[in-house]
Amino acid sequence: MAEGTMVGAFATTEPDASSDLRPQSVQTVAVRHGDTWGLNGRKRWISNSPVAGFVVTLARTDDRLSMFIVDTSLPGVRGGEPDQKMGNRGKLTADVWFEDVELTNDSLLGGEPGHGLRHALATLTLGRIGIAAAGVGMAQAAFDHAVAHLSTREAFGRKLAANQHWQFLMAERATEIENARSLYLKAALRRDDGEVFPEPEASMAKFYGSRLAVDMVRDAVQAFGGLGFARELSADGTPGPVEAIYRDSKIGEIYEGTNEVLKWVIARGIFGKEITG
């Protein structure tokens, strides 16, 4: 893997279970038959699955959850066509079906059943920091494009950036980008320091950064006007510099724990699980 010879996928979501990873909600089931396991179920929105050599898969084992490393060349594993998405198209997603897939005990992550949720949550928490960082990246890119345009495009005899509206708005956004960057860096530093669940920073960073990306690119599209809405200006082939970011960014608020779930995670830290559930 480290040599880049094989792509892996990570599969927790199902048609009827996404952020809700309680055992009773997970319909993919692995049943032990002596030394092997039989896996059945279906996963959805699985990133990289169309090109993956293996899929790390969350499945119910009895009434707990476990993680299995599933070779995609095994009999009974079937991948669907890539989903047609609005954006983020560089990351292919698709359904994956498991039909009586026979797995050895070695496939069981950690060697013992029942620890799947913890594995899943640790991976998702790490993923959230990455999505937060990606949000900052998209926000910064949109910000930079907007600043360049506002500083050169003229209307009503002056630069767009001479308008106080844009000055104040960009001052706000610059502050928010600074905030979002501090949040994900803090979460990442705690993770690097060995904390598997660097909360509440990871959840804060993910919801705040992904939301900001959508907000900022919306402003950038507005700053560019018609060109912001265009993939390409046919008259001279000018590419619309922010249209793709507009389409890409929204998924950040949704995947690897919706922003709603993350606020619940933060609230649980504030009020205690007894009150928040």
Add this chain to the structure above:
Amino acid sequence: MAEGTMVGAFATTEPDASSDLRPQSVQTVAVRHGDTWGLNGRKRWISNSPVAGFVVTLARTDDRLSMFIVDTSLPGVRGGEPDQKMGNRGKLTADVWFEDVELTNDSLLGGEPGHGLRHALATLTLGRIGIAAAGVGMAQAAFDHAVAHLSTREAFGRKLAANQHWQFLMAERATEIENARSLYLKAALRRDDGEVFPEPEASMAKFYGSRLAVDMVRDAVQAFGGLGFARELSADGTPGPVEAIYRDSKIGEIYEGTNEVLKWVIARGIFGKEITG
């Protein structure tokens, strides 16, 4: 036209002038030669122009503005390829070039030069009410899709709509849709009553309604989760019900007077032109 035998286009925007329609900013120029006019210039983002039989065109005549009805079959009129846009693709837009186009005096809207800005603004004001109504329509559609989904989809053992977050958010949006509808209806009623510039309602309705459409469909995408982000779920062909609205809606904040220009229009009514310019 009323029989639908010919499509018309309306052209005020240029590569370097959009909301800024001061005579000195308009680079399309008509020069009188005895009984005819010679038209030169270039227009951008002209809706319907790829299929239009005529283009009502704003041009500078001396140091004022005039409107001309330009037959697209005339020598010197050239239309570009449709622009590649993020959404709103049912409405084709393109550049239009005018090179020494010879126009008769009959082409001059209103028969006299110098009234072009008023014609343009009257048309744009009417257009704003339409965009406001379209914003309400998109917001309502996104709202309805979201309500249907939230009322049926389950997570954590209950309907999504059982979550107070969604209840309160949708209560807010319902209120805003009610507001947006009242605003455009009031503007439209005043227009029907003969008021050519039903301000500030037309500007209020346009910025508020177009913004709401973007806000609401963003929430609807969030409510649908992954499916909100999808054009189609490849596994079973399920169409993503709100993805197209997400891509379509943003242009409403931009065209026929950006929302920034409209706030300036409203502010001018509050503080007077002497202060606001």
Add this chain to the structure above:
Amino acid sequence: MAEGTMVGAFATTEPDASSDLRPQSVQTVAVRHGDTWGLNGRKRWISNSPVAGFVVTLARTDDRLSMFIVDTSLPGVRGGEPDQKMGNRGKLTADVWFEDVELTNDSLLGGEPGHGLRHALATLTLGRIGIAAAGVGMAQAAFDHAVAHLSTREAFGRKLAANQHWQFLMAERATEIENARSLYLKAALRRDDGEVFPEPEASMAKFYGSRLAVDMVRDAVQAFGGLGFARELSADGTPGPVEAIYRDSKIGEIYEGTNEVLKWVIARGIFGKEITG
């Protein structure tokens, strides 16, 4: 009453029950003794109670709720000192205690027990429209003060209103005031037309109008700067024109059904009581 010879009060809230008017939450109890009722309990935040000749009081009768008209001169009725409030001080509020107050059957509103909740909700709904209208009034007053100040006060060599920030902000607020006014007028017109519960408009109008008042007066204080924060400028006795509105307005979001409860009412109309509770 119509002649203004007597002030009445309306008492539903208790120390441990405010928006929550389920029978089991109401601790004020009336027990029937033959032809009379014995009333015991305590009410809180009762407007006008320090000067009222009677208090229309919500009490539990068996396991339902009833409304009683209680003469404040009756033995066992005791009113507390007016509460020390941040604002809205023209409307005195206080606790009211009932200790073995003997009431005749005539005191029972509507003549029959068990209809108290409906009476209470009808009154509260009417009250909400009034609070919405008061919110619009406070917002409009703050808006007018701000416009006057922004149009005359100079900084950096120009009127404050020459700043695009203030122009756009006031354009937003003007739009919101227009919305808030439409909402409460629509609710009021439906009420005048005989609809006792003109929902969702009454709830929309109340939460939107009361929130707007707080938002708008906050902006007005900001526009006035130091003087906005002052009750009086000691140097020359200039009164701070918006400080009182700042202190008064907040209660509008709280009383006669908190804005949170109202959003729940609206959501119930959207999703149905089965989902929202």
Add this chain to the structure above:
Amino acid sequence: MAEGTMVGAFATTEPDASSDLRPQSVQTVAVRHGDTWGLNGRKRWISNSPVAGFVVTLARTDDRLSMFIVDTSLPGVRGGEPDQKMGNRGKLTADVWFEDVELTNDSLLGGEPGHGLRHALATLTLGRIGIAAAGVGMAQAAFDHAVAHLSTREAFGRKLAANQHWQFLMAERATEIENARSLYLKAALRRDDGEVFPEPEASMAKFYGSRLAVDMVRDAVQAFGGLGFARELSADGTPGPVEAIYRDSKIGEIYEGTNEVLKWVIARGIFGKEITG
């Protein structure tokens, strides 16, 4: 001073000049007469001035600005009565008049005229970090009060904090408090490190932290309901825990550079002084 034997005041604001500290806007003037200066003018909203032993005063000297240390016992110095303010009453403010006050050259801060603006801005920048920190303090206090109340108060048969609305809102606020804290600490660390103008962090920290304080305490008042609006509940003397913070916090958005001026400072860093002025 360090021993606490004397209170000082800092005076830049005037009746007609607050954030606008351009020389032509400052009406307090010091004129050199041989070895002394004659000071005339009037300052406003001068914190601590009613109890100050000296006032560090910004004055115009020729067409530049200078700072003077003015002993309040000197002939011609007169302080006004403390202003009647909505909140922040622990910090007395008043007007200060200077009428032909004779100052020695030693009174001139830095020994040379013309550096007053830099002195003022350095002091104001430091002050902004302090206001940002105070904003965080008020926000945190209001947050803590709200959490305590939401965790114990019941309505509709459950703790207020069991409502998702409050959970999500407090998760947002916790994130914002984290952001505000990071911003002012970063500014302070840069200042401690010798940077006299640690921008944009100081301006970001001040506008963001002061705004957050107002936002958060508004929510806290809402969480407490009627008691949030009360200075004291007369029935039993219960103090309203957040009412004073509500009245205190608003000034943070106004003084030592309004939040509008600070956004301009940030924008100047983004777009350059040539565009933003």
